[in-house]
Amino acid sequence: MTENIIEVRDLVKHYPVTRGVVFKKTVGHVKAVDGVSFELKAGETLGVVGESGCGKSTLARVLMNLEAPTAGQVLYKGQDISKLRGGALRRLRRQIQLVMQDPYTSLNPRMTVGDLIGEPFEIHPDVAPRGSRRAKVQELLDLVGLNPEHINRYPHQFSGGQRQRIGIARALALRPEVIVCDEPVSALDVSIQAQVMNLLEKLQAEFGLSYVFIAHDLSVVRHLSDRVAVMYLGKMVEIGTEDEIYERPTHPYTQALLSAVPVPDPTLRDNKAIIRLTGDVPSPISPPSGCRFRTRCWKAQDVCAQEVPLLEIRRGSDHPSACHFAEQREIVPTHEV
Amino acid sequence: MSDPSTASIVSTPRIEEPAQTGAPANAGLPESDRRNKPRGLLGDAWRDLRRKPLFWISATFILIFLVMAAFPQLFTSGDAVNGALSRSRVEPSADAWFGYDVQGRDVYARVIYGARASIVVAVISVIGTLLIGGTMGIIAGYRGGWVDALLSRIADVFFGLPFVLGAIVILTTFNGSGTSNSEWKIMGLVIMSLVVLSWPVVMRLMRSSVLATKEADYIVAARALGAGTGRIVLKHLLPNCLAPLLVYGTIMVGSFIGAEATLSFLGVGLKSPVVSWGIMISEAQNYIRVSPFLLFFPALFLVVAVLSFVMLGEAVREALDPKLR
Amino acid sequence: MSDILVSEQSAPGAGSGRPAGRLLEVEDLRVEFRTRDGVAKVINGVTYHVDAGETLAVLGESGSGKSVTAQTIMGILDTPPGFVTGGQVRFHGKDMLKMSGEERRRIRGEGIAMIFQDSLSALNPVFTVGFQVAEQFRIRRGLSRSDAKKRAIEMLDQVKIPNAKGRYSNYPHQFSGGMRQRAMIAMSLALDPEVLIADEPTTALDVTVQAQIMDLLGELQRERQMGMILITHDLGVVADVADRIAVMYAGRIVEEADVYELYGKPGHPYTLGLLNSIPRMDEKGQELRTIKGLPPNLMNIPPGCPFNPRCPMAQPVCREKVPPLLQIGASRASACHFAEELVSRD
Structure with missing residues (x-):
């Protein structure tokens, strides 16, 4: 179970910012992802949390090989995915699938459900012989809890x-090992969100899938993830098991983030201390020197502006944190149910 | 619209998320859903078209015009080319339903024979314009970068040419001072000048459509599945970009029939003895007060033909959009 | 300031x-x-x-x-x-x-x-x-x-x-x-x-x-x-x-209550379902109990209580009679035929 399916090493993705129409001039770079490393083990769910602009969606695109990294590597079972071509790339595509955020825009409006879920088989014809495809599509519909008779809708x-279920069925069609979920439930209603989350858990148990679960909702991530990585402005600031991040966070940003999440229990409202962050997230075109969080951090010292804190296990902590002054602090009192 | 069980209130997005069909999973399914045979977009579009009276009416008219263009003899035994001056501008009567023109030729026969030139020129030019402009638009929009810049600038050059001037230049260059009177050669030249001068509009339309659609999530999803460029363009991009093109194409049919008439009037397009509605209309305009019927009949045919194409385009566009069914 | x-x-x-x-x-x-x-x-x-x-x-x-x-x-x-x-x-x-x-x-x-x-x-x-x-x-x-x-x-x-x-x-x-x-x-x-x-x-x-x-x-x-x-x-x-909460479902208020009462003891099965279906950051090993099905089509709202097709407590009466929004305590009201039962249950 401890085999690494995906290893990400010092991944960097910069987008050039250009001026001019005919003669384009690069005036800077959006540092969307700037040196991120982690690994994904077989059968586990790695949650990636962060606020908008932290680079989590760019990370998903690079993991899916939709964009080439500026530097660094994404290794799938030891192979660098951005170097794969032809047949090898096609085999990789079968193993890593994507579920997108918006169920309203991620399905081609002019294709029937049968065509949508059958499309993976058409692109990878060796997976299922032509005659068996319809049965496979209906089996998939059934699997994700939709009526198999609805293939012509x-x-x-x-x-x-329901659309998000169609998206999940499409991602499952090729029996992948890894599914990258980019905010798969954030566009859904509360009661529907739970249905889709339970479905994702069920499918993971049934097929031994690994998930990279990208979301901004910390409650959802805690519920589904085995390990959690916290991102801020293109960097990973803290990574650890679900307990380590939620019960013993050491990075000030993680602590602030956790304290800001509203808990659905009015009796907690008075004895809850929200750590208030001031100001806005700086621009990813010119991020602050040293620690990127220092402009909003209450612990910031001179050293924070000079030295980039490494993501490493520090004294008095059991998991990696990228803060010079990492310190455990309980933010959300957790109880077992 | 046609299928009560799938009626949704999507068309009024103000009602937040419409609570849709799903709840009773099987209730009220259309029979075809139970039969469970997989269909695609085109099959569904055809099924939908067959239920539309608008489609049948316009298709019937277009079919009649096409037959008219191919076999004018079926409709009239009259002579469209030769006339007797003694019958000049004789009003419609039982034996000449549409009357006689200035040169005493039977207007009915001329209108029938005129369908060929008018419809052939308009339809082929529209198809050519859509194909060339559409392809260029897809390439420019999808590839982007320097390809887009180059194609767009080329289009701008053609776009900048005034239509009449451009057509005169092309027609007089390739058919110096009307040396050739061959019907097909002149038609070919007219078609060429219409296509050459009109494709940039279609290209711009297609390009902006493609640019808007290219970034859609479902295109990203298809790429993530490993779909190649061909599949993305044909299955995902094209069906979602076609609607504005279809609408524009049907409008073009009408304006091209008119453009052909303009060129004839200027003496660089089709000429006698070739007959077209455009020629007839331009000839009739000198007598519009004394003999309005000379203008009325060719204009009537023109309007009916143009309307039929517009209605057909509208019906096809609706059929191709599942949300409107 | x-x-x-x-x-x-x-x-x-x-x-x-x-x-x-x-x-x-x-x-x-x-x-x-x-x-x-x-x-x-x-x-x-x-x-x-x-x-x-x-x-x-x-x-x-x-x-x-x-x-x-x-x-x-x-x-x-x-x-x-x-x-x-x-x-x-x-x-x-x-x-x-x-x-x-x-x-x-x-x-x-x-x-x-x-x-x-x-x-x-x-x-x-x-x-x-x-x-x-x-x-x-x-x-x-x-x-x-x-x-x-x-x-x-x-x-x-x-x-x-x-x-x-x-x-x-x-x-x-x-x-x-x-x-x-x-x-x-x-x-x-x-x-x-x-x-x-x-x-x-x-x-x-x-x-x-x-x-x-x-x-x-x-x-x-x-x-x-x-x-x-x-x-x-x-x-x-x-x-x-x-301070107070009104819960809406299919164009109706199904429950209205003081915030502490509502979270402490929901007086409508829909509210209860919602509270059970949200993941909570402060709970470990929580099981999400979902509300089955989908909200009704507003062009075709089911007769009786609009929530009845999805309700785990539904009885025949729920399919026949629309429950009115009735006072069930000093500061709360619920539109469920079994509200009293729900609130008095532990």
């Missing part, structure tokens, strides 16, 4: 939750 | 001489959307009220009618397709639905103001943020250009936009999401309204920014003794700020 005839 | 607030409070107009009684009441409101595909019954008898200084949270999923109710109160419902088919919206006891357009316009902004979820599209991109705030003072209060500008900068300062003077002449796209939401709050509070309707004010924002905005709203509300209607789907936000 169009996406707009389904509700948001 | 504080003396600005005092001057703001004593501003002429809305603030003075509030008559006794309910500030804003909605009674048995009914709205339907007439579309090409049929008639959708979007609101089917909604009754709630809000008093000065209190926060009423209207909780519901998409399609529950929570935003349409707010649009009807504001008089910004699109007609067609939306039509009010019954009920009253009373502001200081006067039915707004019977008022002339002119009277309603006067209430908008000075009596009742609204902030929206999407601040980027709610602000006009071609005018500066400051100008849009100042416009309120110029048009509605007849202030001169320079006075209006001064008041607008004060407003921007009150919503804690740093360097308000400098940012006065920035355009909306130059603001971050959180700052834009602050600017919108400044705009809607400019005329010192008595009721503020906040329609999903923080849904598009990140959690740390959400906390800031909710704090700001709470603070401004306390200072001005405004009544606030917070429309949201987020059970976490509601638990933090609401």
